[in-house]
Amino acid sequence: xxxxxxxxxxxxxxxxxxxxxxxxxxxxxxxxxxxxxxxxxxxxxxxxxxxxxxxxxxxxxxxxxxxxxxxxxxxxxxxxxxxxxxxxxxxxxxxxxxxxxxxxxxxxxxxxxxxxxxxxxxxxxxxxxxxxxxxxxxxxxxxxxxxxxxxxxxxxxxxxxxxxxxxxxxxxxxxxxxxxxxxxxxxxxxxxxxxxxxxxxxxxxxxxxxxxxxxxxxxxxxxxxxxxxxxxxxxxxxxxxxxxxxxxxxxxxxxxx
Ligand code: 8X3
Numbered sequence: 001x002x003x004x005x006x007x008x009x010x011x012x013x014x015x016x017x018x019x020x021x022x023x024x025x026x027x028x029x030x031x032x033x034x035x036x037x038x039x040x041x042x043x044x045x046x047x048x049x050x051x052x053x054x055x056x057x058x059x060x061x062x063x064x065x066x067x068x069x070x071x072x073x074x075x076x077x078x079x080x081x082x083x084x085x086x087x088x089x090x091x092x093x094x095x096x097x098x099x100x101x102x103x104x105x106x107x108x109x110x111x112x113x114x115x116x117x118x119x120x121x122x123x124x125x126x127x128x129x130x131x132x133x134x135x136x137x138x139x140x141x142x143x144x145x146x147x148x149x150x151x152x153x154x155x156x157x158x159x160x161x162x163x164x165x166x167x168x169x170x171x172x173x174x175x176x177x178x179x180x181x182x183x184x185x186x187x188x189x190x191x192x193x194x195x196x197x198x199x200x201x202x203x204x205x206x207x208x209x210x211x212x213x214x215x216x217x218x219x220x221x222x223x224x225x226x227x228x229x230x231x232x233x234x235x236x237x238x239x240x241x242x243x244x245x246x247x248x249x250x251x252x253x254x255x256x257x
Pocket of ligand 1: 143144145146154187188189190194250
């Protein structure tokens, strides 16, 4: 296992769920934590928690990854001691609606593609050149079982995650000959705000998604992310597909009762 102590890790979409759990997991390994999301207040709370629990250092800033200009401006103007990023976790992403694609609001498509596909590209474009220059780096993208198998009423979300897989693979090929590693970590159902966001705050609908199964927890995914990041420098884990024991693929679930 390679040490993560002192490594600088940037995690997008870190206000809750997998992003937040990943920040905590890296901090426990002694990494320096840089977290962003659209909402600053929950990030500042996480920084306080990390600092109180003895984390070496943590810094938070607001960023909407879908805003290309803001990404360029913000990431180029980070405080000097936070500019050299060793590990980028492209976690920011969301789903909107569960509808037939021919009936869905195009605004929902736009938000998903802007965040899950273009947002990931904008942040990658801003960070990876410096990784290449410094001959160090690891990009870990969050994919999904949805990228492996399209499900009904989730066409555009699934398409955005299929795009994430292609981008991860292409980035890896484009980085051949450099020491920069690229990985996709693809979880199935994880108990986070994902479904609440998909259903625009409808908690009852969201709860039904995880009813009578044992879903993954954010910390399960964070464990996988930290594991890939801590492999020796010559080892590149291309992908991890991770589901709960109750999930066979995008569509097959073992619901009890
Ligand atoms: C989340 C997995 O199946 O809810 O990426 O779309 S799923």
